Amino acid sequence: MFCVQLRPWLQPGARVCAVTQQSIHKLASLQKATTLPPKKMQGLLYPFSRLEGYLDRSVDKTQFQLFHPSLEDMVEAEKLFCPSPSHKIDFYVSAERMDHVPALKQPEVCFIGRSNVGKSSLIKALFSLTPEVEVRVSKTPGHTKKMNFFKVGKAFTMVDMPGYGHNAPKDFVDMVEPYLYTRKNLVRTFLLVDGSVGLQKADRIALEMCEETRCPYVMVVTKIDKCGQGTLLANLLSLQDVVKTQTTSCFPQPFLISSLHFEGIYFLRCFIAHVTGRIRVKDTCQS
Numbered sequence: 001m002f003c004v005q006l007r008p009w010l011q012p013g014a015r016v017c018a019v020t021q022q023s024i025h026k027l028a029s030l031q032k033a034t035t036l037p038p039k040k041m042q043g044l045l046y047p048f049s050r051l052e053g054y055l056d057r058s059v060d061k062t063q064f065q066l067f068h069p070s071l072e073d074m075v076e077a078e079k080l081f082c083p084s085p086s087h088k089i090d091f092y093v094s095a096e097r098m099d100h101v102p103a104l105k106q107p108e109v110c111f112i113g114r115s116n117v118g119k120s121s122l123i124k125a126l127f128s129l130t131p132e133v134e135v136r137v138s139k140t141p142g143h144t145k146k147m148n149f150f151k152v153g154k155a156f157t158m159v160d161m162p163g164y165g166h167n168a169p170k171d172f173v174d175m176v177e178p179y180l181y182t183r184k185n186l187v188r189t190f191l192l193v194d195g196s197v198g199l200q201k202a203d204r205i206a207l208e209m210c211e212e213t214r215c216p217y218v219m220v221v222t223k224i225d226k227c228g229q230g231t232l233l234a235n236l237l238s239l240q241d242v243v244k245t246q247t248t249s250c251f252p253q254p255f256l257i258s259s260l261h262f263e264g265i266y267f268l269r270c271f272i273a274h275v276t277g278r279i280r281v282k283d284t285c286q287s
């Protein structure tokens with residue numbers, strides 16, 4: 001659980017981030033988040049904590065907390081998302097076909113999901129400490145048409161994928177499937193589902209594809225700011241049931257995200273740093 005007494009660790013003098021704060025979203029950094037009242041901060045850092053009280057006693061909560069980084073872990077991870085002259089964070093290249101995909105050695109994570117589910121917005125929020133990195137988002141489904149590669153120094157690459165479903169690019173399958181099946185340096189796929197509607201038919205197909213690739217993947221529940229707690233909880237529990245009973249390569253703990261309000265963003269930065277081998281989060285099972 002979050003310890004408020006860790007706060008002094010973040011007081012002036014602590015090396016949190018060297019970028020100027022001017023054009024950066026007010027909640028982009030942990031430093032700002034930790035100035036909020038404790039309950040609000042807890043919800044931002046650990047979004048599941050908001051739902052915990054509503055869970056029936058019979059529900060096994062440990063499954064929702066397998067990955068449970070400390071504040072220090074999150075601070076450590078955040079440094080990776082702060083650019084410096086020796087650690088450049090930037091858009092690298094777009095690819096429409098597998099033979100356009102760059103050959104890279106560093107670990108890679110990618111984001112897939114239905115069009116409009118919030119993939120690009122999530123990447124934008126993760127990169128909010130580098131606002132000059134352009135990640136295009138749109139309310140029109142099917143906006144991202146290519147696989148967009150973003151380099152985080154020499155640490156890892158993040159790939160924003162086109163969405164499936166409504167207005168997906170015609171060559172979606174030819175583009176994304178070979179990538180998921182053959183990309184050697186892919187360490188995690190994040191499969192995004194909308195918190196208001198839960199797992200849809202198209203998501204089940206994506207989930208089956210992820211299972212077939214046998215690469216580890218993680219479910220991310222998006223836009224949690226938009227849905228009521230009852231709806232979110234119901235969708236989360238049914239999603240977790242599917243993960244538990246029908247998958248073998250999926251991490252049992254779904255992550256909750258609001259790219260607009262920054263809930264879960266620090267948490268996800270930490271998970272990415274962990275799975276790409278940049279930090280080691282203690283007491284973490286099966287991640």
Ligand SMILES: Nc1nc2c(ncn2[C@@H]2O[C@H](COP(=O)(O)OP(=O)(O)OP(=O)(O)O)[C@@H](O)[C@H]2O)c(=O)[nH]1
Pocket residue numbers: 113114115116117118119120121122136137138139140141142143144145161162163164222223224225226257258259260261
């Ligand atoms: N309320 C709310 N809206 C969000 C959130 N994330 C994304 N959106 C909105 O959802 C819409 C789609 O966001 P994108 O990030 O472009 O979605 P995408 O998954 O990249 O979509 P495609 O590129 O079309 O596949 C935009 O209008 C975003 O502002 C969120 O966390 N909360």
Ligand SMILES: [Mg+2]
Pocket residue numbers: 119120121136137143144160161162163
């Ligand atoms: Mg997009």
